[in-house]
Amino acid sequence: MARTPPSSPEAERSVLGAMLSSESALLEGIETLQESDFYLMEHRKIFRAMLRLFERKANVDPITLADELEREGVLEQIGGRAYISTLMDSVISPSLIQEHANLVQEKSIYRRVIEVTDTILAEAYKEERSADDLLEFAENRIFEIRQGRIRREFVHVGEVGEKVFKNIESLSSDPKAVPGVRTGYRDLDELVMGFREGNMIVLASRPSVGKTSFMLNIHYHLSAGDSKVPTAIFTLETGLEELVTRFLSMVARVDSRKIYTGRLSRNDLARLADAVSVLKKAPIFLDATPAISLTELKAKARRIVRDEGVKLISIDYMQLIRGPKSENRQIEVTIVSQSLKAMARELGIPVLVLSQLSRGLERREDATPRLSDLRESGSIEQDADIVIFLHRPEIYAESLATRNIVEVHVSKNRNGPTGKTRLTFIKEFTRFESYTEEEMVDYSDFGEDLSF
Structure with a gap:
């Protein structure tokens, strides 16, 4: 019996609803998630439409989103305007978007690991690669998952300035010190x-x-x-x-x-x-x-x-x-x-x-x-x-x-x-x-x- 891949439809709905209700939540969702992080296909289509609106510098709200989905001919595929309304009802608080986005991302990583593991197993059963080549193939696939999740945040110049100044103070106290x-x-x-x-x-x-x-x-x-x-x-x-x-x-x-x-x-x-x-x-x-x-x-x-x-x-x-x-x-x-x-x-x-x-x-x-x-x-x-x-x-x-x-x-x-x-x-x-x-x-x- 096939097992259902890890997912959290509730968290996905909450994230999409928060992105529709708050500009800061919209930016947080775009920075944190990718289309492939969503498990349900209708949620991927909704997220993709939001990205298109954002890239055109248009407002992202229930009305503009529905129009964009209708223009693409997929509005009824995602459940129509009624489903977009349910997304808004799923929002507990826009401030919780990071927590829910992390949950969506975590489930996505689980699914990706399962996919990669299946691919590695298939390659191993074929016995067409050398053992070293197979190990390198496996390492590369796992490493790609990790690399895809590295996220760099903006840091205020003042925070970096404080760290640099502490280093300067430390160096100035020892005339023989070097920074490296x-x-x-x-x-x-x-x-x-x-x-x-x-x-x-x-x-x-x-x-x-x-x-x-x-x-x-x-x-x-x-x-x-x-x-x-x-x-x-x-x-x-x-x-x-x-x-x-x-x-x-x-x-x-x-x-x-x-x-x-x-x-x-x-x-x-x-x-x-x-x-x-x-x-x-x-x-x-x-x-x-x-x-x-x-x-x-x-x-x-x-x-x-x-x-x-x-x-x-x-x-x-x-x-x-x-x-x-x-x-x-x-x-x-x-x-x-x-x-x-x-x-x-x-x-x-x-x-x-x-x-x-x-x-x-x-x-x-x-x-x-x-x-x-x-x-x-x-x-x-x-x-x-x-x-x-x-x-x-x-x-x-x-x-x-x-x-x-x-x-x-x-x-x-x-x-x-x-x-x-x-x-x-x-x-x-x-x-x-x-x-x-x-x-x-x-x-x-x-x-x-x-x-x-």
């Missing part, structure tokens, strides 16, 4: 003023320059320090064990080559054991799903922010995210870039996205990265709030003056200046440290040399 999440590098923090809520920050370089290591250093500074800020990393290119090995090398100051070969001194093992203890206490959460879909990444990001209070998400790297199938790669990367920016705003946290650079820069005499070098899509530059390039001059022209130096170029900064700063990169430990003009430290004292 700190990277742990003073010169960079002063330049970009930290990574701000809702911002998408793109970190890009050519391979082997150190962008993944730089990302790990930022997470370590945030999560392993006194503040213990929860952070999360999506690592699409590097496996979990390799990534944590880099963390251990960085924290313990043990040459990563020794770790990979197991040729370690007692002192190295002791420092690594201490590093493991440090990482156990650090709220850093890792996901190493290879070729993760955009939908799955966003779902996991929402969950980790909700459950663990994560304040920074990093993605290594953008071009490995599997976006919606498109006719060309550039459109796919554009969709991924725009979606990550929207995700940052939705979650209200900074999202650090690593990206590749085109090989073209290596054919130039000056190999310093430019915004035009961002690979596969100009949308990355457009969507990003901050674009940071890492450049190691010693790769292109070895000299003592540039040894272990990494230039950090802030080439786009939506909320501040652009500029350049320098860091010292200790490759053996995958570690970045503040740059100093003083003589370079010999880091070989931290462990025995290993011959290859």
Whole structure:
């Protein structure tokens, strides 16, 4: 026996009646509901007629509504003028429209979930899709329901002004404070003023320059320090064990080559054991799903922010995210870039996205990265709030003056200046440290040399 889909005809009548009796209720109903939210077909036709009147800037009342329905030839289908009168009688109070509209919308969501579930079941029974494709299909259909229900209200400028002023007061009380999440590098923090809520920050370089290591250093500074800020990393290119090995090398100051070969001194093992203890206490959460879909990444990001209070998400790297199938790669990367920016705003946290650079820069005499070098899509530059390039001059022209130096170029900064700063990169430990003009430290004292 077929079951009747969820609905509330009484609430539907009350909403339509309130919209006919009050202009404020009319606006509330139009903002909250869609035609498909109504279960009864006659109510959909009435709501559609109201929208047409509203769009023509005509009065919306029982008389104009009846005339509009008659002009469309559907007045008798909805029960005639008598039924419109019953709508007016169904109104308890126009002020209750929001409560009743929410009930109508809730029933609509139930029906939509049932429809989507039936579609997913039908696709599963066909067995024509791969399991991964079916899961992505199911996630997309459910996500579309949620996205269709996101409602943004106008906010008075004064309310926002009060919030901004509180932040200003907080910053003014601490001369060293920055408005965003700190990277742990003073010169960079002063330049970009930290990574701000809702911002998408793109970190890009050519391979082997150190962008993944730089990302790990930022997470370590945030999560392993006194503040213990929860952070999360999506690592699409590097496996979990390799990534944590880099963390251990960085924290313990043990040459990563020794770790990979197991040729370690007692002192190295002791420092690594201490590093493991440090990482156990650090709220850093890792996901190493290879070729993760955009939908799955966003779902996991929402969950980790909700459950663990994560304040920074990093993605290594953008071009490995599997976006919606498109006719060309550039459109796919554009969709991924725009979606990550929207995700940052939705979650209200900074999202650090690593990206590749085109090989073209290596054919130039000056190999310093430019915004035009961002690979596969100009949308990355457009969507990003901050674009940071890492450049190691010693790769292109070895000299003592540039040894272990990494230039950090802030080439786009939506909320501040652009500029350049320098860091010292200790490759053996995958570690970045503040740059100093003083003589370079010999880091070989931290462990025995290993011959290859």
